[in-house]
Amino acid sequence: GEDVEQSLFLSVREGDSSVINCTYTDSSSTYLYWYKQEPGAGLQLLTYIFSNMDMKQDQRLTVLLNKKDKHLSLRIADTQTGDSAIYFCAEKKDTGGFKTIFGAGTRLFVKA
Amino acid sequence: GAGVSQSPSNKVTEKGKDVELRCDPISGHTALYWYRQSLGQGLEFLIYFQGNSAPDKSGLPSDRFSAERTGGSVSTLTIQRTQQEDSAVYLCASSRSGTGVNSPLHFGNGTRLTVT
Numbered sequence: 085g086e087d088v089e090q091s092l093f094l095s096v097r098e099g100d101s102s103v104i105n106c107t108y109t110d111s112s113s114t115y116l117y118w119y120k121q122e123p124g125a126g127l128q129l130l131t132y133i134f135s136n137m138d139m140k141q142d143q144r145l146t147v148l149l150n151k152k153d154k155h156l157s158l159r160i161a162d163t164q165t166g167d168s169a170i171y172f173c174a175e176k177k178d179t180g181g182f183k184t185i186f187g188a189g190t191r192l193f194v195k196a
Numbered sequence: 197g198a199g200v201s202q203s204p205s206n207k208v209t210e211k212g213k214d215v216e217l218r219c220d221p222i223s224g225h226t227a228l229y230w231y232r233q234s235l236g237q238g239l240e241f242l243i244y245f246q247g248n249s250a251p252d253k254s255g256l257p258s259d260r261f262s263a264e265r266t267g268g269s270v271s272t273l274t275i276q277r278t279q280q281e282d283s284a285v286y287l288c289a290s291s292r293s294g295t296g297v298n299s300p301l302h303f304g305n306g307t308r309l310t311v312t
Contacts, residue, residue: 115298183252
């Protein structure tokens with residue numbers, strides 16, 4: 085099917101690492117994205133990874149890609165209360181019109 | 197530079213009325229998407245325009261929903277005979293060409309629709 089799957093909730097303590105997981109659908113998808121949505125706002129691109137990469141690091145963010153299992157993860161180091169938001173995984177398909185498909189979003193709660 | 201602009205930002209309408217929501221994408225972006233986000237929920241795909249190709253309407257929930265994109269730029273999402281379950285935030289996004297390049301979506305801030 086077309087479903088990109090994510091767990092719905094994650095709760096962590098401030099200062100801990102957060103790991104948000106995603107399973108996507110199409111092994112031929114070339115780009116995989118993580119978006120962040122803060123309350124009352126639209127989605128903002130956080131980071132992306134190209135499908136020929138296994139890992140990408142950007143400051144506190146680390147993206148890991150397992151193409152064999154079609155599994156994508158986002159790790160946030162030293163999680164802060166300002167990281168509380170909904171995080172969406174998305175894949176850009178290289179077939180069927182090159183549409184971008186989103187997961188349902190993971191709501192991250194950061195406890196002080 | 198200008199981002200994706202949506203109007204109105206808020207719309208309150210009575211059940212049974214028609215509404216039109218507008219999206220101005222980033223200039224030069226050939227792909228345009230509409231999504232719906234109900235309270236506390238994820239993104240529900242509605243429709244996707246890519247260049248001059250026929251739009252992908254597979255996400256439209258009923259025949260009361262329609263969308264058009266004039267001149268490959270501005271898009272209007274129309275909901276006829278609105279129902280209370282149509283209440284949600286309607287998000288528009290645009291991106292550069294969808295064919296094989298890195299083209300992340302740029303989102304507008306959405307239109308919050310409330311049907312009373």
